[in-house]
Amino acid sequence: MSMAASATPALAARGITAGYGGRAVLAGVDLALGAGEVLSLIGHNGAGKSTLLRVLFGLHRATAGEIRLDDRPIPPDPAAMAAAGVAFVPEGRGVFPGLTVAENFTLALWSARLEGREAKARIEEVLGVLPAIAGFYGRRAGTLSGGQQQMVSIGRALLSRPRILLLDEPSIGLAPKTFQELLRPLRTVQRARGMAVLLVEQNIAEAFAISDRVAVLKSGRIVFAGVPADLADHARLMALF
Template sequence: MTLLSARGLTAGYGPLKVLEGIDLDVNEGEIVVMLGANGAGKTTTMRAISGVIARHGEITFGGHNIQKVGPDAIVRAGIVQVPQGRGTFPELSVEDNMRAGAYVRRDGSGAVQADIAKWFELFPRLAERRTQRAGSLSGGEQQMLAIARALMSRPRLLLCDEPSMGLAPLITQELFQIIERLNRDEGLSVLLVEQNANLAMHMASRVYLLETGRIVASGTAAEIGADDTIRKAYLGF
């Protein structure tokens, strides 16, 4: 079943048009990967879906049109973004960062605290550092915190923008294993932007390839990986 659908999506920054009318779907329970060079429009796509920049076209989520819905309401609907660069609150503790992720919820402090405990089990490093300032964490730990904070809003769709940026390969593999576990065990749908095409392809249900604001190829990971022309021209392996 289709969870997120975008049709003719255009977006940009002031007079600069970045997206040229893309069509994109994420189904329930999928990990969908967007690949492309820097400047292709991947982050802009994420921001447009999240409602933080002006966009045109049609966007539906769970069967409801969210084209004119603001960012807070989009989070309440079940879409949350882990932005490029992590975006944690450096002066707040790990636990307070996670609590901040629940700002849209109305189910009481007990339920919020229960979710903090749940995600500390998934991220034991964060549990060990729960009172530590977020700004003092390593890059990998900050990325884990950014994901944990996003999970506190109880999303149906997680938008992850370049989670491996600046991280060591072993930490990247650990993060990707966590994303796969969330997808498998929690039924969380994921739209992932990632420069590490080889690693991302191994976890993807489907792949979209962007070039200068347009989708130039899409298909299952197996289909995209089997196309020698696409692999050599766009994926680098």
Template sequence: MNEPRTVPAEKETPPGDMLTVEGLSVHYGGVRAVRSIDFTVAPGQAVGIIGANGAGKTSTLKALMGLVPRSGRIRFGDTDMTAVRARDVVRHGIGYVPEGRHVFPGLTVERNLLLGAYTRPWRSGRTRRALGEAYELFPVLGEMRGRLAGALSGGQQQMLAVGRALMAEPRLLLLDEPSMGLSPKLVEDILAVLRRLREEGLSLLLVEQNAKLTFEATSDCLVMENGEVVMTGTSAELRDDVRVRRIYLGL
């Protein structure tokens, strides 16, 4: 394995729970999509969220990023994130890979990556180092740095979305359905990247329909149903739980 990515001193992981969520709820008009959930993600921990479509998984991630109406309390390290505006969340060390990738198709691969470093000057040494690390993690992006993002395959766009989020040097990375629409080979490639990021100490919060990927990429999982967390446990425990296999995995 190549040398791990460096973490600047000002980005060192603080002690205690990195992310603490208390009573988080999400409302869309009169619809309550997430119902007063609690969970934590400790420094270096990888947590998965599984559940059927409409369970509230994506809404949970969007709430953490300040993208939807929410209530409850969110703490990240020593910072109360509850009132932090969406555009400022990344500055506090939280990265986000949205469902559907949402790359900028009319911009080059490299320009897409540089947009992920919008919190600091593009020509800074840190930005150039982060760019090199993204190309080292995803060599195909380095080969296609001058190509328009819209010309990439679905798998390459997913790599670009992950690389763009990493450009901000987050301490916690939120990922929403990173395997969606990918071939089994590309799913394995994404799993390898998540394992590497986890080994390097990056905290992960992963929403996935691919249960196999979730259980292999994370240490602990939450099971959501109708906007509520109905089960928690280690990934190994939930993978082998009869109820989870029958109700949520269809096995």
């Protein structure tokens, strides 16, 4: 089943096939993320959700299909995607545990070639969105709780002011309240900036609460595309898994 946003998509997958060691994980996936929208990608474990995000960011090579950015084909590569305004927050946080939060941020700013007043402004901006980070800004990331590390990982991605944010399972290991405290400010900044967000998430209720659209991936194929209200019937939702 094909899925396309109503306007020219900010980021799109066209006929993506990918796998590992000869085993197919994605089988001709079409997915379009509209500019300024939040799209939730859900599905059972092993459906290929994380693989698709990795392919979109250039961390895993597709065997067929193409990635399009602003409706133009682009060979996905992490450096090229970052330069084009795409940020990726991987499953498992991905912070550097031996570095302080401040050093994690400094490294991200250096990678984005931001320094001086602009770098300071970006840090202040992120701390305004996620003020709790200020309370552990000088601590090593490896000593933080799972929720704090996830906050740092998202904050680090926001430093570059991405126009497209790929989020892979941000709720893993987090209490529901902690996850809500992450999602609310993220939705606020997303709306303020017109940022597009592709969210892979198992916490369906919380994901749907901030999403404009939803897609269901099953066994490497998109089997449903619509709005969260379409899946308000729990039986219908479970039938898609």
